[in-house]
Amino acid sequence: MRSSFSSFASLAVFSVLSTSAVAQVAVWGQCGGQSYTGPTTCAAGSSCVYSNQWYSQCLPGSSTTSTTSTTSTKPTTTSSSPGSSPSSSICPGTRTKFKFFGVNESGAEFGNTVIPGTLGKDYTWPSPSSIDYFVGQGFNTFRVPFLVERLNPPSTGLTGPFDQTYLSGLTTIVNYITGKGAYVLIDPHNFMSYNGQQILSTSTFQTWWQNLAGQFKSNSHVIFDVMNEPNGIDAQTVFNLNQAAVNGIRASGATSQLILVEGTSWTGAWTWQSSGNAAAFGAIKDPNNNVAIEMHQYLDSDGSGTSATCVSSTIGSERLQAATQWLQANNLKGFLGEIGAGSNPTCISAVQGALCSMQQSGVWLGALWWAAGPWWGTYFQSIEPPSGVAVSSILPQALVPFL
Numbered sequence: 001m002r003s004s005f006s007s008f009a010s011l012a013v014f015s016v017l018s019t020s021a022v023a024q025v026a027v028w029g030q031c032g033g034q035s036y037t038g039p040t041t042c043a044a045g046s047s048c049v050y051s052n053q054w055y056s057q058c059l060p061g062s063s064t065t066s067t068t069s070t071t072s073t074k075p076t077t078t079s080s081s082p083g084s085s086p087s088s089s090i091c092p093g094t095r096t097k098f099k100f101f102g103v104n105e106s107g108a109e110f111g112n113t114v115i116p117g118t119l120g121k122d123y124t125w126p127s128p129s130s131i132d133y134f135v136g137q138g139f140n141t142f143r144v145p146f147l148v149e150r151l152n153p154p155s156t157g158l159t160g161p162f163d164q165t166y167l168s169g170l171t172t173i174v175n176y177i178t179g180k181g182a183y184v185l186i187d188p189h190n191f192m193s194y195n196g197q198q199i200l201s202t203s204t205f206q207t208w209w210q211n212l213a214g215q216f217k218s219n220s221h222v223i224f225d226v227m228n229e230p231n232g233i234d235a236q237t238v239f240n241l242n243q244a245a246v247n248g249i250r251a252s253g254a255t256s257q258l259i260l261v262e263g264t265s266w267t268g269a270w271t272w273q274s275s276g277n278a279a280a281f282g283a284i285k286d287p288n289n290n291v292a293i294e295m296h297q298y299l300d301s302d303g304s305g306t307s308a309t310c311v312s313s314t315i316g317s318e319r320l321q322a323a324t325q326w327l328q329a330n331n332l333k334g335f336l337g338e339i340g341a342g343s344n345p346t347c348i349s350a351v352q353g354a355l356c357s358m359q360q361s362g363v364w365l366g367a368l369w370w371a372a373g374p375w376w377g378t379y380f381q382s383i384e385p386p387s388g389v390a391v392s393s394i395l396p397q398a399l400v401p402f403l
Helices: 002-009 128-137 164-179 202-216 235-251 277-281 315-329 345-361 394-402
Strands: 012-014 030-032 046-052 055-060 100-105 141-146 183-188 222-225 259-262 291-298 334-340 364-372
Touching: 100 128, 100 334, 128 164, 141 164, 141 364, 164 183, 164 202, 202 222, 202 235, 235 259, 235 277, 259 334, 291 315, 315 334, 315 345, 334 345, 345 364, 345 394, 364 394
Parallel strands: 100 141, 100 364, 141 183, 183 222, 222 259, 259 291, 291 334, 334 364
Antiparallel strands: 012 046, 030 055, 046 055
16 A cells, blocks of 8 residues: 555646636546546636546645646645644645544444443454554554443443453553554543433543543553543533543543543534534633543535545535634634545545645644444445555545645
């Protein structure tokens, strides 16, 4: 795959030609490539830029319409400050590099109807070889979902002792990841429910997080992801639970690590306002001032991540726009804990647009693809190396350029 990465990085910018009134491609849309039969003229304000033999894209940066040409030049760059990246043909203008960039490593939350379940049959832990692969490419962050009922058996409850075998599995993969110099999000993947009931007690949830954070308080590369995708609970209640978790984590002695809080309505970026999250989460407080808002965003019609068809080539940046503005207005940092889409030109453009808008905004700390993991098989968003569906095109075209 490195040869693909190298060719992708060596972008050639096509010359701008005058054109007659023909169908035009919107910014971020495909305008060329092997077997492509659509329009090759870009809308005003953008030009058609070569990515590889299969794909060219309309990118901002030209004041006139354009079509492809055999004439090419090297992409231009601009000077940048420390911690920033120069402009590129995919993402023009100076941008802030993500501090955290990587993938979800799914598997330990599988089989959630079988409690406690059997390792290797109902659930599995991430593969060290997958971690090695992404670290080798330059990614530095992994989110590890787990199931709370396996860590805290229902017979003893949330404030009872941890199951030592399952905790050992979690600790082993956490230590493997951080031993590589990477960061790991520990992610209770329970949607703010436990043993079939919504979690509503702030005191119980605070105690649970104080106990769990205490297991990892000495590891500075651990990131605490308070709860995956709460839903069916009003935003203020979810906020109160997140604030309690922050208090519990800090009370454990884990004072240096980043904490990520998630909102209701599956913590969707595109519904951050309508869900009530915007009204509630601006009040989040951390005595160590190291908390960020985690949002998720998929690019299919209902935002569920269940279809490989994206709404449009611009839907990524569009669905993040209001959330980005909210973060800026509230002087908060964001973290895109899940993004996913199909491996097709429209979706690749949409993911590129999303990540570009994030890096240009200066308020997003990072982003993670959903998902790697050894049991995804032919799932259209699988980025598990070496043969996950998203490895051949999403990885080199939509993710690697933003390292």
